[in-house]
Amino acid sequence: MAAGEDEKLDAEARLAARLDKGGLKGGLTGGPGASAEKDERPSERQDPKPAAKAAATKLDPTEVAIRVKGVTKTFGLKNAVDDLTLTIHAGSVFGLIGPNGAGKTTTFSMMAGYLKPSQGSLEILGFAPDRVDDLRGKLGVLPQDALLPANDRVGEFLVDMARLQGIPAPDAIRAARDALQEVDGQTWWGTRCGALSHGMAKRVQLAQALLGDPKVVLLDEPTAGLDPRIAYEVRQIIKGRKGRCTLVVSSHNLSELEEVCDGAAILDRGRLMASGTMSELTAATEEVRFKVPPLASGPAITLAAVEPTARAPMAAIRELPMVSLAEYDDERGELIVHFDRTRPDVDAERVIGAVLWVLLQHQVRISGVSKGRGLEQRVMDLTDKP
Amino acid sequence: MNPLLEIWLVAARDCRKNIRSLKGLAMAGIALLGALACTFKLPKFEEAMDQARDLAPDQMLEVKAQIFGKIYGDEATGHRLAGAPIKLVLLFFIAVWLAPLLVMIVGFDGISSDLQYRSVRYWTLRTRRPSYYVGKFLALWSIIGLLTLFMQLIIWTVTIVRADAPAGETIAWGLRFWATSLPITGAWCGMATLTSSLARTPMLSLLTTSVVFFLLFFAGFVIGKGGDVMPLRFLYPNNFDAWIVSAKPERVLEGLGVCVAYILVTVGAGSALFVQRDV
Numbered sequence: 165m166a167a168g169e170d171e172k173l174d175a176e177a178r179l180a181a182r183l184d185k186g187g188l189k190g191g192l193t194g195g196p197g198a199s200a201e202k203d204e205r206p207s208e209r210q211d212p213k214p215a216a217k218a219a220a221t222k223l224d225p226t227e228v229a230i231r232v233k234g235v236t237k238t239f240g241l242k243n244a245v246d247d248l249t250l251t252i253h254a255g256s257v258f259g260l261i262g263p264n265g266a267g268k269t270t271t272f273s274m275m276a277g278y279l280k281p282s283q284g285s286l287e288i289l290g291f292a293p294d295r296v297d298d299l300r301g302k303l304g305v306l307p308q309d310a311l312l313p314a315n316d317r318v319g320e321f322l323v324d325m326a327r328l329q330g331i332p333a334p335d336a337i338r339a340a341r342d343a344l345q346e347v348d349g350q351t352w353w354g355t356r357c358g359a360l361s362h363g364m365a366k367r368v369q370l371a372q373a374l375l376g377d378p379k380v381v382l383l384d385e386p387t388a389g390l391d392p393r394i395a396y397e398v399r400q401i402i403k404g405r406k407g408r409c410t411l412v413v414s415s416h417n418l419s420e421l422e423e424v425c426d427g428a429a430i431l432d433r434g435r436l437m438a439s440g441t442m443s444e445l446t447a448a449t450e451e452v453r454f455k456v457p458p459l460a461s462g463p464a465i466t467l468a469a470v471e472p473t474a475r476a477p478m479a480a481i482r483e484l485p486m487v488s489l490a491e492y493d494d495e496r497g498e499l500i501v502h503f504d505r506t507r508p509d510v511d512a513e514r515v516i517g518a519v520l521w522v523l524l525q526h527q528v529r530i531s532g533v534s535k536g537r538g539l540e541q542r543v544m545d546l547t548d549k550p
Numbered sequence: 551m552n553p554l555l556e557i558w559l560v561a562a563r564d565c566r567k568n569i570r571s572l573k574g575l576a577m578a579g580i581a582l583l584g585a586l587a588c589t590f591k592l593p594k595f596e597e598a599m600d601q602a603r604d605l606a607p608d609q610m611l612e613v614k615a616q617i618f619g620k621i622y623g624d625e626a627t628g629h630r631l632a633g634a635p636i637k638l639v640l641l642f643f644i645a646v647w648l649a650p651l652l653v654m655i656v657g658f659d660g661i662s663s664d665l666q667y668r669s670v671r672y673w674t675l676r677t678r679r680p681s682y683y684v685g686k687f688l689a690l691w692s693i694i695g696l697l698t699l700f701m702q703l704i705i706w707t708v709t710i711v712r713a714d715a716p717a718g719e720t721i722a723w724g725l726r727f728w729a730t731s732l733p734i735t736g737a738w739c740g741m742a743t744l745t746s747s748l749a750r751t752p753m754l755s756l757l758t759t760s761v762v763f764f765l766l767f768f769a770g771f772v773i774g775k776g777g778d779v780m781p782l783r784f785l786y787p788n789n790f791d792a793w794i795v796s797a798k799p800e801r802v803l804e805g806l807g808v809c810v811a812y813i814l815v816t817v818g819a820g821s822a823l824f825v826q827r828d829v
Contacts, residue, residue: 273828276671276675277674277675278671278674278828278829279828279829280826280828296674296675296676296677296678296679297551297678300551300676303675305671305675307668307671307672309668310667310668310669310670310671310672311667311668311669312669312672313567313669315567315570315571316567324559324563325672325676327559328551328556328559328560328673328676328677329676330551372672
């Protein structure tokens with residue numbers, strides 16, 4: 165067997181294995197955009213945790229959970245956040261995205277009531293964030309850089325937090341244990357917070373944020389510094405909460421945000437650059453991208469113009485009725501297929517299926533498929549421009 | 551939630567934390583040493599005074615009354631205190647004078663450490679900020695109260711065991727002196743909580759608190775009391791002891807009122823500033 169054929173078979177075997185493991189959409193996630201299809205992996209999920217069992221109520225997605233109106237926060241002469249306006253609907257998972265200094269943590273801190281806006285107003289469930297009594301037990305926050313009290317034992321700390329949330333003393337221990345169980349930390353009950361590793365401390369902080377099933381949960385860098393397995397588990401916890409509470413996640417990890425979020429706001433230098441659903445931000449409902457072998461160098465050269473063996477698939481793809489435009493991005497090594505999203509019978513999955521069929525028929529090697537241009541690309545396009 | 555419950559939860563936790571921490575143990579050790587030192591030194595002082603003057607008990611009582619009358623600026627107060635076991639009077643005197651030091655050492659990191667490590671964010675999300683602040687103040691006051699009571703208990707025990715004074719008299723006077731020192735330590739705690747809440751790190755807080763306390767001593771005691779500048783006297787809480795131990799009820803009430811006002815002003819101002827600040 166020729167070496168080229170071996171490689172092709174290997175690639176197909178890997179593809180098949182990934183398809184088996186994660187399903188078509190999850191398995192072909194070469195680019196970040198494809199992860200808009202959520203990888204639930206039900207077989208790998210653990211039994212529902214007690215807190216999850218407790219709150220099965222779904223929130224009404226038409227209700228507004230968080231409203232940010234014309235908010236500016238000034239530190240000295242610098243505007244950390246500049247005239248920011250956002251609306252986050254109940255039950256959604258919303259991401260705050262941006263480079264360092266974009267204003268994510270400042271926005272987050274104003275939502276949590278840690279910082280007061282210099283101008284504008286914020287509302288959480290209809291209340292200003294400093295209305296502690298009105299928001300008691302309804303707002304949970306995982307601050308990025310707040311250390312746990314080192315001398316407190318984990319259980320004691322969580323019980324104290326539960327009591328302050330208004331949970332009566334007899335139920336506070338149960339609520340604390342449930343929250344700790346949700347982050348797989350049952351065995352840390354008697355451990356001093358100062359003795360926890362970074363990952364364990366992060367999960368205890370997450371437990372205090374989820375304590376008592378709050379309606380709005382703000383998570384600042386929830387997986388920063390965690391090993392991949394724990395980060396995965398944290399993402400599963402976030403996904404498990406989807407629909408039952410409103411989650412705002414601030415993170416630098418774009419693939420993570422793309423995986424868990426329904427919508428996001430992209431910030432840069434304190435300003436809102438874009439916001440919307442993840443599909444809108446990544447154009448996942450307008451285009452699909454296929455990683456296919458690199459072509460001759462040059463900007464945006466079509467397959468048909470360069471590679472005779474690929475001419476046929478390119479032509480065939482362009483002839484597909486749902487395809488409005490097909491081009492090759494030589495720089496990224498991607499075939500970009502645009503489609504008419506206004507047609508009711510056309511969606512990204514149908515286009516992926518049809519184009520894959522053509523590519524496979526022509527034995528083109530495919531190393532990845534993504535819906536849209538990917539959040540990372542979108543963020544790069546929007547941020548840090550002079 | 552009732553703000554009083556919030557305050558109770560914050561204060562109770564802080565008391566637990568302080569008592570169990572290394573600092574709490576160290577303070578208990580210092581209190582123990584201080585009390586024992588007083589216990590074994592004071593009888594010698596008393597004996598020496600008796601022998602030196604070679605006076606009858608009645609005359610001795612009169613001498614004591616004159617000394618205490620001079621110290622507290624009131625003859626009636628001197629006569630009242632002369633009846634108390636001298637060890638307890640001196641312990642009260644020492645406790646009041648050491649109060650700022652004790653309060654500074656115990657209280658400098660009360661809020662500043664929470665601010666430095668931002669763990670205050672777990673609390674401000676769940677408690678009204680004034681409740682958090684008042685809880686911290688009350689916790690500090692309680693710890694100081696417990697430490698001074700601990701010192702008193704040691705003195706009482708030794709006094710009773712050595713039969714220096716009857717048990718009932720010792721405990722009655724001891725409780726009275728301890729209760730009398732509480733409003734003064736409360737005023738110091740109010741000031742310490744205020745300075746601690748204004749600093750972002752415990753070290754800065756320790757420095758700020760010591761500077762502020764020294765300035766209060768200088769302005770309130772050296773200039774205010776020494777130079778008889780009345781308004782400045784109110785700056786230094788230890789000046790209020792003469793009023794609180796007075797034999798005249800109206801003076802006691804005035805002293806208590808001044809202490810309460812001091813506490814209200816410092817706690818109120820600190821609390822208002824804490825509400826406004828970013829954490």
